Amino acid sequence: MKPAELETLHAQCRQVLEEATETLRGRMGKDIHKKVRDFLMVHNKGGQPCPKCGGNITQLNANQRITSYCRHCQPGLLILN
Ligand SMILES: [Zn+2]
Structure with missing residues (x-):
């Protein structure tokens, strides 16, 4: 991969993880065993x-x-x- 492609991939991976973390925090509550995957x-x-x-x-x-x-x-x- 070219450096620019690697930077883009890194930024997009972070964005996906941050969005998923926010979604899961909102939907799981305190039940850490609940599997929320429909999003x-x-x-x-x-x-x-x-x-x-x-x-x-x-x-x-x-x-x-x-x-x-x-x-x-x-x-x-x-x-x-
Ligand atoms: Zn496709």
């Missing part, structure tokens, strides 16, 4: 259209974990398990 754009939305490109969201289930992603927007994802 995520693709998580657990396999088969539905990607909010960015409209393609189908792919979903993999393994070891009681769910991985959801868009093959168009997130190409090259390789899961080894």
Whole structure:
């Protein structure tokens, strides 16, 4: 990655984490075991259209974990398990 791309990626990662933290603080209250995931754009939305490109969201289930992603927007994802 070029330095400018790395800076952009870093800034966007921080923004996503800050927004998610704010959302979760507001919705979880004091129940730290509550799983709030419905605000995520693709998580657990396999088969539905990607909010960015409209393609189908792919979903993999393994070891009681769910991985959801868009093959168009997130190409090259390789899961080894
Ligand atoms: Zn997409």
